[in-house]
Amino acid sequence: MKQSRTIMSMPVTIEIVDSNATTKIFEEIFNYLISVDEQFSTFKKNSEITLFNEGKIDSKDLSDDMKKIFNLSKDIKNRTNGFFDITYNDKIDTSGLVKGWAIYNASLILHQKGFKNFYVEIAGDIEVSGLNNEGQKWAIGIRNPFNKSENVKIVYLSDIGIATSGTYENGNHIYNPIEKRAADEIESLTVIGPNVYEADCLATACFAMGANGIYFLEKTPGFEGYMIDHNKIATFTSGFEKYINNI
Amino acid sequence: MKKFILSIIVIASFGFYVISQNTGNSSGNLLSLSNTNSSDTNTNTIPTNVVPNPSDTNNPYSNPQDNTNQQINTSITSTQPTKIIVPTPTSTPIVKKTGLYNDGTYIGNPAFAYNDNVQVKVIISNSKISDIQFVQYPASGRSGRISSFSLPTLKQEAIKAQSANINAVSGASYTSPAFIQSLTSALDQAKV
Numbered sequence: 001m002k003q004s005r006t007i008m009s010m011p012v013t014i015e016i017v018d019s020n021a022t023t024k025i026f027e028e029i030f031n032y033l034i035s036v037d038e039q040f041s042t043f044k045k046n047s048e049i050t051l052f053n054e055g056k057i058d059s060k061d062l063s064d065d066m067k068k069i070f071n072l073s074k075d076i077k078n079r080t081n082g083f084f085d086i087t088y089n090d091k092i093d094t095s096g097l098v099k100g101w102a103i104y105n106a107s108l109i110l111h112q113k114g115f116k117n118f119y120v121e122i123a124g125d126i127e128v129s130g131l132n133n134e135g136q137k138w139a140i141g142i143r144n145p146f147n148k149s150e151n152v153k154i155v156y157l158s159d160i161g162i163a164t165s166g167t168y169e170n171g172n173h174i175y176n177p178i179e180k181r182a183a184d185e186i187e188s189l190t191v192i193g194p195n196v197y198e199a200d201c202l203a204t205a206c207f208a209m210g211a212n213g214i215y216f217l218e219k220t221p222g223f224e225g226y227m228i229d230h231n232k233i234a235t236f237t238s239g240f241e242k243y244i245n246n247i
Numbered sequence: 248m249k250k251f252i253l254s255i256i257v258i259a260s261f262g263f264y265v266i267s268q269n270t271g272n273s274s275g276n277l278l279s280l281s282n283t284n285s286s287d288t289n290t291n292t293i294p295t296n297v298v299p300n301p302s303d304t305n306n307p308y309s310n311p312q313d314n315t316n317q318q319i320n321t322s323i324t325s326t327q328p329t330k331i332i333v334p335t336p337t338s339t340p341i342v343k344k345t346g347l348y349n350d351g352t353y354i355g356n357p358a359f360a361y362n363d364n365v366q367v368k369v370i371i372s373n374s375k376i377s378d379i380q381f382v383q384y385p386a387s388g389r390s391g392r393i394s395s396f397s398l399p400t401l402k403q404e405a406i407k408a409q410s411a412n413i414n415a416v417s418g419a420s421y422t423s424p425a426f427i428q429s430l431t432s433a434l435d436q437a438k439v
Contacts, residue, residue, distance in 0.1 A: 013415070124418045132414050139411060143418025152406040154413060166419025188419055218401060228406055235403045 005030055008037040008099070010123040016110070017117035017133050025113060029106050029120070036102045039065065040094050053091045069094050069101065076201040080216070084205035100163060100200030103127045107196075125163040127196040136246060145187035145228055152234070153190075153226060155243040161196025165189050165207035185210030186229045192243060193223040350374065 002015040003026045014029055039048045048066055051057045062070075073086045073094065086094050099122050106120045107127045117130030119138055128138040137158045141151030145166055155162070166188030189207045193199035202223060206213030214235050217225035224240040353369045370378040 015414070119415060121415055124416065126415055126417055138415070139413045141409065141413040141416040143416050144406065144408065145419070146406075147408070148418070150408040151413060151416060152408060154409050154411045162417045164417045164419050190417055214401060232406050233403055234406050235401050237401060241402075 001026070003030075007033045008041065008095075008102075008122065009043075010099070011121075012123075013119075013121045014106075015119050016115055017130070018115045021115065021118075025110070025115070029109060032106060032109060033102055033122070036098060036105075039063070040069070040098045042091070042093050042095070049092060049094060069097060072101070072197075072201075073097055076198070076205065079220075080202070080205035080209075083208045084201050096204045097197065097201055099123065100125050100161070100195075100197030104161070104195050104197045125161070125196050125200050127161045128157050129159055131158060139246065142190050142226060143188070146232060152228070153244070155192065156246040157192065157243060160192060160194065161199040162190065162192045163196055163200040163203040164191075165203040167207075186213070186227055188228045189213055190226040191217065191223055192225070192240070199223070 001021045001023075002013065003023075004011060004013040006012065007030060012030070012033060014026055016025065037047075038044060041047045042049055042053070044050060048057065048063060052059070052062065052066070070086075070092075073084070076084045076097070077086075084096070086092050086096060103120045103122050103125055104127055107118070107129055110118055110120070111129070115129075117132070119126055119128040121127075124143070126138075126140060128140070132138050137156035140155050140157055140162055142153040142155065142164065144150040144152045186207065189203055191199040191203040191206065193202065202217065202220070206216050206225065209216055211227075211229070214225050214227040214237065217223050218237045224237045224243065226234055226236045226240055228234050350371050350373065353371070
């Protein structure tokens with residue numbers, strides 16, 4: 001079963017292969033993601049993050065989830081030498097981290113309910129578990145930044161997370177917090193890692209590093225990357241090719 | 248009369264002796280003549296952990312004709328991740344001809360080079376650079392060994408459309424509007 005919805009202003013898709021899937025579990029997961037949006041959206045006037053940014057909530061009164069997100073952000077900021085930073089203009093915006101974290105939590109809920117073969121996706125960040133409908137690893141395409149209807153690479157994944165950062169859609173800009181400029185040296189960077197929330201953070205931070213990002217990934221154990229530059233050349237980490245075979 | 252002639256001979260002999268010693272070994276005698284402490288074999292007044300530079304004006308053996316102006320690069324700051332000048336530990340520290348440094352230990356701002364930070368520590372003593380050390384340097388890929396500052400060679404390929412069946416697509420198809428809003432305001436702040 002597969003269902004899609006727009007939550008957090010983004011397209012959300014869940015596919016569950018296991019035969020015991022019902023609409024009930026889809027509703028549960030969608031409701032969970034809606035509650036995350038209620039808490040973390042800087043667009044919502046009464047979200048916890050908006051109230052915190054306006055000084056109406058003290059940091060000691062934050063929810064456990066918010067504190068956890070702040071701690072995770074700090075950890076990833078250290079690991080990426082400051083290139084992952086949730087603070088902009090004295091305000092906190094956790095959306096760079098929350099998306100992947102929410103997907104990962106959704107996959108944990110599905111595991112707790114006994115589901116083994118599924119994927120959860122929010123806007124191009126995906127957590128895959130088990131095998132697809134054909135009993136094979138999930139086939140995930142990496143979008144061509146120069147032609148959105150094409151995929152330039154297919155990777156075959158199971159029990160893993162994948163995330164892609166890029167600036168090619170609608171003038172989005174990834175910000176380089178170290179040099180305080182828009183990071184636009186490369187077109188897109190795809191990261192594959194043990195879970196989608198770390199993959200998401202690293203995809204953002206390493207994209208901000210520009211051409212250096214792929215080298216940061218190379219030296220980060222457990223993560224592989226595929227970078228596409230303005231010349232339509234892809235550079236990938238030395239372990240990336242283990243994902244291109246459907247075995 | 249005899250005593251007088253004898254005295255002249257003795258004085259003259261002594262004079263000839265002194266002159267002959269001077270012409271036979273000029274530097275040795277310069278040393279002994281200029282150094283009142285004959286037991287001190289090290290007359291170098293520069294701190295011992297600085298490589299003596301023949302152009303150093305404080306060096307008593309320097310060529311007084313040499314007026315070369317030399318600069319020292321102690322600041323390893325860079326806002327461009329792709330441009331970094333890293334002094335190697337074996338390079339000869341060169342002292343500015345004018346101006347002095349205050350003694351102490353100074354750590355440069357970390358500069359991002361390729362895949363990691365580089366940061367140096369400079370120790371000034373007696374107003375001169377006495378040592379340069381690395382606080383941070385890039386570590387190479389998975390082995391963790393210290394790199395020789397060269398980039399690892401990663402594979403490359405020209406991108407090409409693939410036509411296999413897929414279950415989902417990973418792309419930068421959409422970014423949270425909140426993220427965009429924050430970034431836009433941040434970029435506005437960053438503008439000169």
